[in-house]
Amino acid sequence: MTKTDKIIVAFLVSMGLFSAKCAAEYVGKLSSGQKAAFINLTDGKQNTMVALNSSPQPVEDGKDN
Amino acid sequence: MFPRKVVINLGFKCNFKCAHCANSFQKKKKLSPDEIGLLISTINKYGVQRVQFIGGEPFLYLKDINRIIKGIVDNKSLEVSVTTNGSFARSYDAAITALSAVPHIKRIQLSYDKFHARFLPFSQVENLVLAVRAMTLKFSVLCSIQAPTDMLTLAPLRGLGHDFPILVQKVLPQGRAVESGAVYSSYGGFDGKVLKRRCPDRNSLVYFCGKGFSSCCSTLMLGSAENGFHFETAEELYRSRFYRLTSRYTFGEIAGKLGVSRDSFKPEHSSVCNLCGDIFLSEKRGFCDGFKADQRIS
Secondary structure, eight states, X not given: OOHHHHHHHXXXXXXXXXXXXXXXXXXXXXXXXXXXXHHXXXXXXXXXEEESXXXXXXXXXXXXO | OOXXXXXXXXXXXXXXOOTTOTTTTOOOOSOOHHHHHHHHHHHHHHTOOEEEEESSOGGGOHHHHHHHHHTOSOOTTOEEEEEEOOTTOSSHHHHHHHHHTSTTEEEEEEEOSTTGGGTSOHHHHHHHHHHHHHTTOEEEEEEEESSGGGGGGGGGGGGGSOOOOEEEEEOOSOTHHHHHTOSOOOOOSOOGGGGGOXXXXXXXXXXXXXXXXXXXXXXXXXXOOOSSSOBSSHHXXXXXXXHHHHHHSOHHHHHHHTTOOGGGOOGGGGSHHHHHHHHHXXXXXXXXXXXXXXXXXX
């Protein structure tokens, strides 16, 4: 697994979308373009991302319309 | 019981027709005068200082928003937030005008994802962000995803030069999402950690137009015609077994009390709302293991 793959796996796990094992399988199926886009999304400190109806505790204002 | 926040669904009218919309089959368009009176008296009774408006599209209901807010007696520290599709932000000035029409507004939550992006040009997102910044409002983005790669729709937001939280939500099997095939399905397997969680909305009081009060804003409120999950008054909710269970126990504990076998959980139950809905509906529909659930609930 490349460093890029590991970063994306960690991101998807931190979002509560996958377990580490399932995230690795998922990332393995992504195209190089998709991986680059994910890296761009996770890069830098701006915009904290939080998952709602998955494993991490959500923030309070998560209501859809 | 004192709710920290009241979430008010003003009605199901919307000027978008998103493929994932959970509300698409809901009929009631508008709160009745009696419902508005009930909401005002409930907010005043509990002294709630945080009110969130959802829809439908709340900015199509500005008169009702103003009626409710004007009825709140103790509004010194009132914080109003609105979850919107941003359709009013056709220009910077239009965005300022619309936002200024909501008294005590402190926070805007924009629904933006691949579904909303079909109807909302990114230029309007930019208008809204500029207006929010000028009015020093708090801002967040709610992004619904059908698959993890849908998060990539959010990439342009990073270029706005404004730091704000992005909340990611899997599309649940409700409303139009079912018929359009937009339901999130990229579950790797059942994640047992979800059984240790409690309802994230247990401290909120939710009111849905034409339905009533609940602590549920999702599966059991929108995806089920079953009784027992929404109530005519807040007091009825707080006396209910549904509230007692969801406010006190983890989902694993609730499943045990309702006689739902842990062997029945599927990958999609990794989402709390899917899990909660199926636990309670399993009992309603007689899929439990034969014990009388009430006997096991303290």
